[in-house]
Amino acid sequence: xxxxxxxxxxxxxxxxxLAEKLAALPGCSVEPAENRELLILITDTPEEASDQAxxxxxxxxxxxxxxxxxxxxxxxxxx
Amino acid sequence: xxxxxxxxxxxxxAAVTAASQLAPGVAFAAGTPKTLSAExxxxxxxxxxxxxxxxxxxxxxxxxxAVAVKGDPASAVNKGLxxxxxxxxxxxxxxxxxxxxxxxRNNGQLIPVPIGEALDLVASKLKETIDKHGKNAxxxxxxxxxxxxxxxxxxxxxxxxxxxxxxxxxxxxCMASAVTGFMTTFGLDEPMGCYxxxxxxxxxxxxxxxMAEMHPVLFSRMLDRRLRNAxxxxxxxxxxxxxxxxxxxxxxxxxxxADLALANAIAYEMIRNQWIHRTFxxxxxSFHEGxxxxxxxxxxxxxxxxxxxxxxxxxxxKRLEEYTPDKVEKISGVPARDIRxxxxxxxxxxxxxxSYWCMGMNQHVRGTWIQNLVYNLHLLTGKISQxxxxxxxxxxxxxxxxxVREAGTLTHRLPHGDVTNEADxxxxxxxxxxxxxxxxxxxxLHTVEMFRALDRGDLRFxxxxxxxxxxxxxxxxRYREGARKEGRFVVVSDxxxxxxxxxxxxxxxxxxxxxxxxxxxxxxxxxxxxxxMLKPPGDAMSDTWQLIEVARRMGLGKHFNWTYENHIxxxxxxxxxxHHDPKHEMATYQALRENPGVMWPCxxxxxxxxxxxxxxxxxxxxVNGDPIDFYGKPDRRAWIWFRPWEPAAEEPDAEFPFxxxxxxxxxxxxxxxxxxxxxxxxxxxxxxxxxxxxxxARKLGIRNGDRVRLTSRRGALTxxxxxxxxxxxxxxxxxxxFFDEAILINELTLDAFCPISKxxxxxxxxxxxxxx
Ligand code: SF4
Numbered sequence: 001x002x003x004x005x006x007x008x009x010x011x012x013x014x015x016x017x018l019a020e021k022l023a024a025l026p027g028c029s030v031e032p033a034e035n036r037e038l039l040i041l042i043t044d045t046p047e048e049a050s051d052q053a054x055x056x057x058x059x060x061x062x063x064x065x066x067x068x069x070x071x072x073x074x075x076x077x078x079x
Numbered sequence: 080x081x082x083x084x085x086x087x088x089x090x091x092x093a094a095v096t097a098a099s100q101l102a103p104g105v106a107f108a109a110g111t112p113k114t115l116s117a118e119x120x121x122x123x124x125x126x127x128x129x130x131x132x133x134x135x136x137x138x139x140x141x142x143x144x145a146v147a148v149k150g151d152p153a154s155a156v157n158k159g160l161x162x163x164x165x166x167x168x169x170x171x172x173x174x175x176x177x178x179x180x181x182x183x184r185n186n187g188q189l190i191p192v193p194i195g196e197a198l199d200l201v202a203s204k205l206k207e208t209i210d211k212h213g214k215n216a217x218x219x220x221x222x223x224x225x226x227x228x229x230x231x232x233x234x235x236x237x238x239x240x241x242x243x244x245x246x247x248x249x250x251x252x253c254m255a256s257a258v259t260g261f262m263t264t265f266g267l268d269e270p271m272g273c274y275x276x277x278x279x280x281x282x283x284x285x286x287x288x289x290m291a292e293m294h295p296v297l298f299s300r301m302l303d304r305r306l307r308n309a310x311x312x313x314x315x316x317x318x319x320x321x322x323x324x325x326x327x328x329x330x331x332x333x334x335x336x337a338d339l340a341l342a343n344a345i346a347y348e349m350i351r352n353q354w355i356h357r358t359f360x361x362x363x364x365s366f367h368e369g370x371x372x373x374x375x376x377x378x379x380x381x382x383x384x385x386x387x388x389x390x391x392x393x394x395x396x397k398r399l400e401e402y403t404p405d406k407v408e409k410i411s412g413v414p415a416r417d418i419r420x421x422x423x424x425x426x427x428x429x430x431x432x433x434s435y436w437c438m439g440m441n442q443h444v445r446g447t448w449i450q451n452l453v454y455n456l457h458l459l460t461g462k463i464s465q466x467x468x469x470x471x472x473x474x475x476x477x478x479x480x481x482x483v484r485e486a487g488t489l490t491h492r493l494p495h496g497d498v499t500n501e502a503d504x505x506x507x508x509x510x511x512x513x514x515x516x517x518x519x520x521x522x523x524l525h526t527v528e529m530f531r532a533l534d535r536g537d538l539r540f541x542x543x544x545x546x547x548x549x550x551x552x553x554x555x556x557r558y559r560e561g562a563r564k565e566g567r568f569v570v571v572s573d574x575x576x577x578x579x580x581x582x583x584x585x586x587x588x589x590x591x592x593x594x595x596x597x598x599x600x601x602x603x604x605x606x607x608x609x610x611x612m613l614k615p616p617g618d619a620m621s622d623t624w625q626l627i628e629v630a631r632r633m634g635l636g637k638h639f640n641w642t643y644e645n646h647i648x649x650x651x652x653x654x655x656x657x658h659h660d661p662k663h664e665m666a667t668y669q670a671l672r673e674n675p676g677v678m679w680p681c682x683x684x685x686x687x688x689x690x691x692x693x694x695x696x697x698x699x700x701x702v703n704g705d706p707i708d709f710y711g712k713p714d715r716r717a718w719i720w721f722r723p724w725e726p727a728a729e730e731p732d733a734e735f736p737f738x739x740x741x742x743x744x745x746x747x748x749x750x751x752x753x754x755x756x757x758x759x760x761x762x763x764x765x766x767x768x769x770x771x772x773x774x775x776a777r778k779l780g781i782r783n784g785d786r787v788r789l790t791s792r793r794g795a796l797t798x799x800x801x802x803x804x805x806x807x808x809x810x811x812x813x814x815x816x817f818f819d820e821a822i823l824i825n826e827l828t829l830d831a832f833c834p835i836s837k838x839x840x841x842x843x844x845x846x847x848x849x850x851x
Contacts, residue, residue: 003083005090007098031091033098034106040094042087071093071166073086074758 002051003073008039014063015039021061027054041067085120085139085146092149093166124151124675125609126599128171128224128592129164129748131474132156132294133601135675136165138593140612145169145593154675156274156605162295164748167757171591172613174756178574178588179617189586194618197585198625201542202632204568204584208540209241216539218245218529221622222546223253223476223483226597227606228650229544229622230482231494232639236626239511240635244490244498244523245538249546250476250483251526255838256441257472258484260450263385263835264458264718266711267662268484271690272433272469273603273678277301279467280433282424283313286338286453287439287842291322292745292805294437294473302326314424316341317439318842319740319770319814320807331421332809335738335843337411339445340724342452343402344411345422349459350396354426359461363707365714366395368721375444375728375831379531383834390721398721410724412809425456431467432457437475438742444840446833448722455719463717464692464707474602475749481600485665485679486654491522495657498522510656512638525837527553527830534561542570544622545589549578550750550820553828553839554793572622577752578820587625590615595623596647598671604687605678608671623650661698662710691717727843728831731811735791735845737775738812741824742842744805751818767819768801771848772810776802779850786851789813791844794826797851813848817841 008030010018015037022041023030027050031040041058045051058067098105120139127134135154139147148169152159181197182189208217219233225248237246261268277283277300290298305311315327316338324330333341349355369385376383390398404415404422425432434457440449454463454470462468474480487494494510496503499520508515524532530552532538541562552558562569562582571583574591594615598608615621620628623646627639641649648668655665658679666677670684678686682697691709693701699708709717731738743749746760754760769787771779781787787800798815808814815824829844 003086003090005094007094031107033102036098036102036105038098038102038105040091040098040107042091042094044083044087068097070097071090071163072759073090073170074762 002045002047004043004051005070006041006043007068007070008041008064009066010037010039011063011065012037018061018063021063022058025054025057082146085141089139089147089166092147093161120147123610123612125593125612126477126601126607126676127161127165128168128477130294131223131476131479131602132296133477133599133603133605133607133676134161134165134296135607136161136168138169138612143614145172145613151675156601156603156676157296160296160299163746163760164754167760170757171753172594174575176576177616178576178580178586179619180588181618182583182586184584189583194587194620197587198628199632201570201585201587202629205540205629206633208568212539214241214243215245215523216537217241217243218247218524218538218540219542219544220526220529220546220548221246221248221488221544223248223250223474223479224545225478225482225488225622226599227478227481227486227654228597228647229626230486230488231650231654232623232626233544234486234488234494235511235638236630236635238493238498238518239507239513240517240630240638242517242519244519244521245529246488247490247524247526247529248483248488249526249548249551250479251489251838252442252551253438253475254441254472254479254484255489255836256443256446256450256833257474258489259447259833259836260454260472263447263720264451264454265691265709266713269480269604270469270471270602271464272471273688274300275688276433276467276469276471277304279431280304281311281430281467282432284421284424284432284434285313285315285317285323285327286434286436287317288436288473289317289321289323289742290435291326293475293743295745297473298323298326312424314421318809319812322805329420331413331417333411333413335740336443336445336727337407337413337724338440338449339452339722340402340407340410341413341418342449342456343399343724344404344407344418345425346452346455346459347399347402348404348419348422349426349456350399352422352426354422355459356461359707360392360459362705363709363716364458364719365716366390366392366721367718368398371723372725373834376527376834376837377728377829377831379535380528381834385835395719395721398723401723425460425462428460432462433467434470435473437473439842441472441838442841444728444831444833444843445722445725446838446840447835448720451720451722454717458717458719464689466689472602477601478599480602480604481598481606485600490525493518494654495663506657510653527832527837527839530558530561533567534558534564536564536566539566540568542572543579544572547573547577547579547750547752549582550817550823551825552830553825553841554830555823555825556794572625573752574619575752575756577750578823588617588619589625590619590621594619595621597621598651601676603678605676606666606671607676608668610672728840729829729844731845735847736811737846737848739789739791739827739844739846740808740812740814740842741817741828742814743818744816747816747818749818750820752820755818766799767816767822767824768799768804770801770804770806770808770814772808772812773802774810775848776800779848781850788849788851789815789827790847791827791829793829796822796824796826798822813846
C-alpha cells in the first residue's frame with residue numbers, strides 16, 4: 001500500500017516534536033495544522049512490506065496519540 | 080505531474096477534507112498542504128457515481144485521465160466531505176479487465192466483434208422477437224445507476240416507439256416500497272424534506288438503516304450536529320447491531336417484520352398519552368385501511384390489488400388496541416419501556432424528529448405498510464414538512480430517484496404519471512410523437528415477474544443495462560437457469576465482466592459515468608449534471624447512445640433525431656416538458672450546468688426544500704395562515720393507514736432455525752463489480768462472510784474464520800465466519816453481505832415480495848447453519 005494519508009493526533013502539547021519525528025522517517029511528509037493539534041501525514045513507500053514496517057514504527061512513537069487512515073493507494077493503482 | 084504525484088495529492092486532499100470535517104476551521108500552511116499542488120489538473124464537477132446520497136465531487140483530469148478526486152465544497156449535499164468509495168471512485172474506471180469491445184456468442188463462446196456489428200444483431204433480434212412472439216416478449220431491465228437520459232430513452236423506445244411496458248429497473252429491488260409508501264400516503268412520490276433537516280433536528284430515529292456504512296456522509300453530518308448540540312439524540316432501531324448502533328445514543332433491536340407492530344405500538348402510546356396534534360389531524364389527515372393477509376407473491380403471475388376503506392379516527396384507535404407496548408414486546412422482543420421511550424421522543428412537541436430508512440423498510444414483504452406506519456407517526460404529531468421534522472426515505476443508488484422514479488422507468492410508470500391513466504398516456508404520446516395506441520394501458524412485467532417470464536419463455540428478448548441481476552436476484556438459481564434456456568436472447572451493457580455478462584448473447588461495452596455526459600437525481604430531489612470529461616476506452620459507448628443506435632437500426636430513428644453533440648441537452652429539454660408544473664418543475668439544462676445540483680420542484684428557478692408547506696413550496700396553498708397542504712391526494716390530506724403486523728413469508732423452524740439477513744458494507748458498491756477492482760477497497764473486504772452471534776458460534780463450535788455452511792430451502796453455500804467484526808446479529812440470526820460474486824448469497828434467498836410494491840424481501844428467510 002505505498003501511498004497513504006493519515007490524520008495524526010499528538011499527545012497534548014507534543015505536536016511539534018511529533019511533527020519532527022514523523023518528518024524524519026523515510027517516505028513521510030508532514031503538514032501540521034496551524035491552529036489545531038492535528039497533523040496530516042503522507043507516506044510513500046516502495047512496496048507493501050516497507051509500508052507495514054513503517055506503520056509499526058509510526059505506532060511506536062510515544063508522542064502519537066492516534067492515527068486515522070484516510071486514503072490509501074496500492075502499487076497496482078499507481079503503476 | 081506524474082501519476083504518483085497525482086495520487087499523493089489525492090491522498091492529501093482526502094486528508095485535508097477529513098480534517099476540516101473533524102475539526103471545522105482547521106487551517107494548514109498556505110491554505111492546503113504543499114503536496115496538494117495540482118498543476119496541470121483541470122477540476123470538473125460531478126455527482127458521485129456510487130450511492131443515493133449524491134455527494135458532489137470534483138474530478139482532477141489530466142491528459143484524458145482522471146487522476147484525482149475531492150469532495151466539492153460547493154455541494155450542499157456533502158460540503159466537501161466524501162466517503163471511501165467516493166475518494167477512490169475514479170480508480171474504478173481503470174480496472175485491467177474493463178470491457179472495451181463488444182462480444183457476440185457464437186457456438187457457446189463469446190467472440191469479440193466491432194460494436195456496429197453487435198448493435199446490428201441486437202436490433203435484428205429485437206425485431207425478430209417482436210415479429211415472432213409479439214411486443215410483450217421483449218423487455219429492458221435497467222437501473223438506478225442509469226443516467227436520466229439513459230432511462231428516458233429506454234422508456235421512450237420500449238413504451239412509446241415499440242409499444243411494450245416491459246421496462247423495469249433494479250430500483251424495484253431497492254426502493255419500490257418507498258414509492259408505493261409515498262403514493263398511498265401522500266399521492267406523490269419522493270420525500271417532502273431534504274438533507275438540511277439534519278441541521279435542525281433534535282432526534283434522529285433510524286429504522287433498519289445502517290447509515291454509518293450505507294450513507295456515511297449523511298451519518299457524519301448527523302454526528303457533527305450531535306457534537307455541536309449535546310441534546311441531539313440518535314436512536315438506532317435494527318435487527319442487527321452495526322457501526323451505526325455503536326455510534327447511536329440508543330440501540331434497540333427487534334425481531335424481523337416486527338417493525339410493523341413496533342410502529343403501531345408507538346402510535347398507540349402517543350395517542351394514549353395525548354401526545355398527538357389534534358388540530359393538524361383534523362385539518363390535514365384522513366384515516367384508511369386496506370386488505371389484510373395479502374400474501375407474499377412467491378407463485379408465478381401473482382396478482383394483488385389493494386382496496387381503500389375510509390375509517391374514522393376512533394376506528395383507527397380501536398384497531399391500535401392490539402398493539403399495546405406490552406403485547407408488542409412479545410412480538411418484537413423490544414422491551415415495553417423502550418417502546419414508551421420512542422413514543423416520548425416522537426410525541427414531545429418540543430423535539431424535532433427525523434426518521435430515516437433505506438433497505439430495512441424497503442426490502443420487506445410488507446414494505447408499503449411499514450412506510451405508511453412510519454408516516455403515521457409524523458402525521459399524528461404534525462412533525463412533517465418543516466425544517467428538522469419529517470420522514471425521509473433514503474435511496475441506495477445514485478439515480479433511483481432521478482431516473483427510475485422521476486423519469487418513470489418502472490413498468491407502470493411514464494415520465495409523468497402512470498400507463499393506466501389515459502391523460503398521462505396522451506401526454507406521453509404527444510411529446511414522444513407516437514400514436515397513443517402504442518402505449519399500452521396495462522403495466523407489463525415487474526422485475527421478479529420479468530425473470531420468471533424469461534424462465535417460462537413468455538419473455539424472449541431481454542436487454543440488461545448497468546446492473547447485475549445474476550448476483551442480485553433472489554432465489555437466483557431459478558433465474559440464472561431460466562436466462563440460459565434455449566430460445567432466450569440476452570443483451571448486457573456493462574463496464575466489466577460479471578456473472579450477468581456470463582449469460583449474455585451479446586455484450587455491449589458501456590462508457591462509464593464521466594466518460595459521457597449525464598444527470599443523476601439523488602434522494603433529496605436534487606438533480607445533478609456532469610459533462611463528458613474523458614474519452615471512453617475502445618468501442619465503449621454510453622447506454623443512451625447504444626439505445627439510440629439500436630432504435631435507428633430498427634427504423635425508429637425519427638423519434639431520436641439528435642446528434643451526438645446535442646443529444647443530452649435535447650433529451651433534457653424533451654423530458655422536462657413532461658414536468659412544466661409547479662409540483663414537479665425541473666431545473667433548466669443551463670442551471671444544472673452552472674450549479675452543483677438543483678432540487679425540484681423549482682418553478683421559476685427557485686428550489687423547494689420542504690414540500691407541502693406554503694412557506695417553502697409554491698405549489699402548496701395556505702388556508703387561514705395554516706401553511707400545510709398535502710396537495711398530492713384529491714382530498715388534499717395525507718392518509719393515515721391502519722396496517723396490521725403480519726409475519727414474514729418464511730420464518731425459522733426446526734429444520735431451518737436461523738434468520739438470514741443480507742446487505743452491504745461501506746467499501747463495496749452493490750455487487751462489487753466496480754469496487755472490487757479498486758485494490759484498496761478489495762483488500763479491505765476481499766470476500767463475503769457470515770456474521771454470527773458469539774453465543775451461536777460457541778454452540779455450533781464455530782470460531783472466527785472457520786468455514787460455515789449455510790443452507791436454505793433453495794440452496795447452500797460455504798463461507799468464512801465473522802464473529803464480532805463490524806456487525807453482530809442477534810442470537811438466532813446470521814448476516815451475509817451480497818457484494819461477492821464468488822459467494823452468491825442470493826442462491827439462498829427467497830423471492831417473496833411486498834404485494835403492493837413488488838419489491839423482494841432480502842432481509843428475511845430461514846437457513847441452517849453448521850460448521851463446514
Ligand atoms: S456517501 Fe455515497 S455519494 Fe457520497 S461519496 Fe460515499 S458513495 Fe459517494
